[in-house]
Amino acid sequence: MRVTIADVARAAAVSKTTVSRVLNAKDEVDVATGARVREVIARLGYVPSSRAVGLARGSSRTIGMLVPTLTWPWIGEVVQGVVDTVEDAGYGILLYTCNRGNESVRHFTSQVSARAFDGILVVEPENTLDTFTALHHRGLPIVLIDDRGHHPEFPSVATTNREGGASAARHLLATGRDRPLVITGPPHFGCVQDRLDGFRSVLPAGLIVKGDFTEECGRRAVEELLATATPFDSVFAHNDLSAAGALRAVRAAGLSVPEDIAVVGFDDIPMALHTEPALTTVRQPMRAMGEAAAGMLLAHLGGTPAPEEPVVLPTELVARGSAP
Amino acid sequence: MRVTIADVARAAAVSKTTVSRVLNAKDEVDVATGARVREVIARLGYVPSSRAVGLARGSSRTIGMLVPTLTWPWIGEVVQGVVDTVEDAGYGILLYTCNRGNESVRHFTSQVSARAFDGILVVEPENTLDTFTALHHRGLPIVLIDDRGHHPEFPSVATTNREGGASAARHLLATGRDRPLVITGPPHFGCVQDRLDGFRSVLPAGLIVKGDFTEECGRRAVEELLATATPFDSVFAHNDLSAAGALRAVRAAGLSVPEDIAVVGFDDIPMALHTEPALTTVRQPMRAMGEAAAGMLLAHLGGTPAPEEPVVLPTELVARGSAP
DNA sequence: CTGAAAGCGCTTACAG
DNA sequence: CTGAAAGCGCTTACAG
Numbered sequence: 001m002r003v004t005i006a007d008v009a010r011a012a013a014v015s016k017t018t019v020s021r022v023l024n025a026k027d028e029v030d031v032a033t034g035a036r037v038r039e040v041i042a043r044l045g046y047v048p049s050s051r052a053v054g055l056a057r058g059s060s061r062t063i064g065m066l067v068p069t070l071t072w073p074w075i076g077e078v079v080q081g082v083v084d085t086v087e088d089a090g091y092g093i094l095l096y097t098c099n100r101g102n103e104s105v106r107h108f109t110s111q112v113s114a115r116a117f118d119g120i121l122v123v124e125p126e127n128t129l130d131t132f133t134a135l136h137h138r139g140l141p142i143v144l145i146d147d148r149g150h151h152p153e154f155p156s157v158a159t160t161n162r163e164g165g166a167s168a169a170r171h172l173l174a175t176g177r178d179r180p181l182v183i184t185g186p187p188h189f190g191c192v193q194d195r196l197d198g199f200r201s202v203l204p205a206g207l208i209v210k211g212d213f214t215e216e217c218g219r220r221a222v223e224e225l226l227a228t229a230t231p232f233d234s235v236f237a238h239n240d241l242s243a244a245g246a247l248r249a250v251r252a253a254g255l256s257v258p259e260d261i262a263v264v265g266f267d268d269i270p271m272a273l274h275t276e277p278a279l280t281t282v283r284q285p286m287r288a289m290g291e292a293a294a295g296m297l298l299a300h301l302g303g304t305p306a307p308e309e310p311v312v313l314p315t316e317l318v319a320r321g322s323a324p
Numbered sequence: 325m326r327v328t329i330a331d332v333a334r335a336a337a338v339s340k341t342t343v344s345r346v347l348n349a350k351d352e353v354d355v356a357t358g359a360r361v362r363e364v365i366a367r368l369g370y371v372p373s374s375r376a377v378g379l380a381r382g383s384s385r386t387i388g389m390l391v392p393t394l395t396w397p398w399i400g401e402v403v404q405g406v407v408d409t410v411e412d413a414g415y416g417i418l419l420y421t422c423n424r425g426n427e428s429v430r431h432f433t434s435q436v437s438a439r440a441f442d443g444i445l446v447v448e449p450e451n452t453l454d455t456f457t458a459l460h461h462r463g464l465p466i467v468l469i470d471d472r473g474h475h476p477e478f479p480s481v482a483t484t485n486r487e488g489g490a491s492a493a494r495h496l497l498a499t500g501r502d503r504p505l506v507i508t509g510p511p512h513f514g515c516v517q518d519r520l521d522g523f524r525s526v527l528p529a530g531l532i533v534k535g536d537f538t539e540e541c542g543r544r545a546v547e548e549l550l551a552t553a554t555p556f557d558s559v560f561a562h563n564d565l566s567a568a569g570a571l572r573a574v575r576a577a578g579l580s581v582p583e584d585i586a587v588v589g590f591d592d593i594p595m596a597l598h599t600e601p602a603l604t605t606v607r608q609p610m611r612a613m614g615e616a617a618a619g620m621l622l623a624h625l626g627g628t629p630a631p632e633e634p635v636v637l638p639t640e641l642v643a644r645g646s647a648p
Numbered sequence: 649c650t651g652a653a654a655g656c657g658c659t660t661a662c663a664g
Numbered sequence: 665c666t667g668a669a670a671g672c673g674c675t676t677a678c679a680g
Contacts, residue, residue: 002439002657004657006658015667016658016659017668018666020658020659020660024659028665028666029665029666030665047437048657049379049438049439049657050439050440051375051378051379051439051440052656052657052659053658054672055375055376055656055658055659056657056658056671056672057660058659058672060375062418069404070400072400076394076396076399076400077395079419080394080395080421084423087420087423092440093418093419094386094417094419095417095418096407096416097408099408100411107411110371113369115326115373115374116416270397274568274599275598276599328672329673329674330674339650339651340673340674341651341652341676342649344676345650347674348675352650357649357650373673375672375673376673377673378674379655379656379658379672379673379674380656380674380676381674381676382656
């Protein structure tokens with residue numbers, strides 16, 4: 001059967017207390033005793049039961065992470081950053097998605113109540129703010145990885161969405177474009193407002209079409225504008241997917257990118273390299289966001305107070321063929 | 325503080341045993357008593373501690389999942405399938421990646437010894453077969469999600485790689501192509517052998533270039549062949565990434581796709597829709613693989629014996645612009 | 649139908 | 665430097 005601390009204690013002729021001391025590197029153990037215990041541990045291949053340790057200590061060295069879905073192109077990067085950071089610290093990560101909507105969120109919060117983890121990382125809690133506010137007030141350590149960045153009551157990590165929008169505008173302006181079409185994301189997202197504000201602070205855009213982050217919306221926006229012969233010389237889309245749709249529609253209409261119309265996206269997902277031409281875009285450091293968020297949560301669990309201000313990571317304009 | 329079973333017992337004026345019975349829906353409880361206990365549970369917002377339950381029961385209702393990385397385009401789909409299935413069953417999923425190589429695998433196996441989970445799901449254990457064989461022999465329930473499919477000693481789920489290769493060949497042949505270039509994946513992968521065998525069983529390929537699943541290898545293979553003026557009328561690449569590289573190189577050389585050279589990939593990752601022209605490819609049902617694997621593991625944990633034969637899911641040729 | 653008690657495998661005051 | 669004992673929050677024979 002499974003090797004327990006009692007087996008080790010017996011084989012080393014000490015008490016469980018002493019084995020526990022060795023395990024947890026308390027320095028009050030005799031050197032020779034310690035060595036003997038360690039030898040037995042190695043020989044028996046003993047590994048403490050995480051459940052028992054967790055129960056006794058009241059914490060689990062596990063964090064929970066909730067994401068909307070794993071199938072969006074940039075989520076994997078964020079989670080990878082989290083997993084790497086968390087592994088370094090010897091923590092585990094329990095993963096949940098909102099794929100089933102409220103059902104999933106309920107499942108997740110019941111795990112919170114079950115104390116399955118010590119703290120949580122949450123990406124984009126659409127319509128679930130109340131839930132997380134309540135958990136936060138109950139004292140659950142939580143860090144938001146938040147595209148919307150407008151919840152000052154939580155520790156969070158975000159990117160410079162406003163500056164990212166501004167950099168897109170500056171880039172277009174510098175290359176002689178001044179009649180842009182802006183295709184936004186869902187308007188209730190804070191990040192969408194920020195990108196738009198930043199862009200307009202540099203380049204007042206007359207043409208603004210409400211989008212929803214899908215390729216479809218990008219394509220349709222361009223098709224409709226071209227159909228009405230509204231003049232524009234460039235597109236700034238609020239994510240790469242809709243930028244790709246716009247780009248495709250421009251070319252399908254017989255116009256060329258970037259000569260007739262330049263296109264700039266946001267995110268820099270892998271696909272951005274594979275459109276024709278490759279997509280100029282505002283890169284968000286997805287993996288770094290995951291690392292930063294996990295680092296903040298772990299620090300908090302380790303006793304460091306959470307930072308007052310959101311951590312904001314820089315975006316970067318990456319110029320490629322669609323807007324050189 | 326936290327509400328425990330003792331609090332519930334006290335408030336309902338019964339023993340902890342009875343509360344536990346209600347919690348676990350044993351039918352030996354008086355109806356009125358049961359109702360009263362349930363009412364108290366609801367009023368107090370009591371949720372059992374997963375750690376304590378796990379310790380007492382000897383199982384955790386958690387499964388572990390190990391993947392090579394979360395940044396490959398198809399991994400997210402697989403994990404999403406797993407997460408959905410596992411959530412349905414009321415299980416949690418602890419996620420690990422091999423990002424740090426052997427270091428990560430050690431981290432993972434130590435969690436196994438710590439009984440952090442009841443069973444594991446593993447994708448693509450490159451060079452770690454010994455590790456998992458050992459765990460399997462120790463009695464750990466395990467299901468491989470295995471592109472290589474050549475480990476009959478494990479329960480596993482795979483796809484019809486051989487038939488997938490054959491379908492690519494049939495498609496090319498049916499559209500008048502009979503001088504294909506094949507760009508393989510790493511040759512030690514069973515899936516690569518299968519795709520190659522299937523392809524050649526239909527269309528004996530003279531030109532076979534060893535690749536490594538990167539875009540780079542696809543591009544280089546085509547560039548080198550074009551440089552030596554070796555004639556070929558089509559490309560079958562063992563994944564979409566290298567197919568995209570090949571496609572790009574063909575067009576960069578001034579040839580057209582599919583007129584001069586048709587291109588077929590494998591996987592059907594999201595990017596396949598965004599190459600120019602869109603990529604014809606052999607789709608693997610990634611999410612269904614995750615669902616199937618999770619289902620098998622959960623069934624096993626529930627007492628159903630693991631199937632003798634690997635579960636093999638069908639691939640499907642998706643014709644797009646690159647090889648209509 | 650119900651409860652007291654032992655046990656799951658650890659940690660942690662407390663005492664020596 | 666070391667150990668006996670209580671406790672973490674549950675489940676599960678066992679007895680009634």
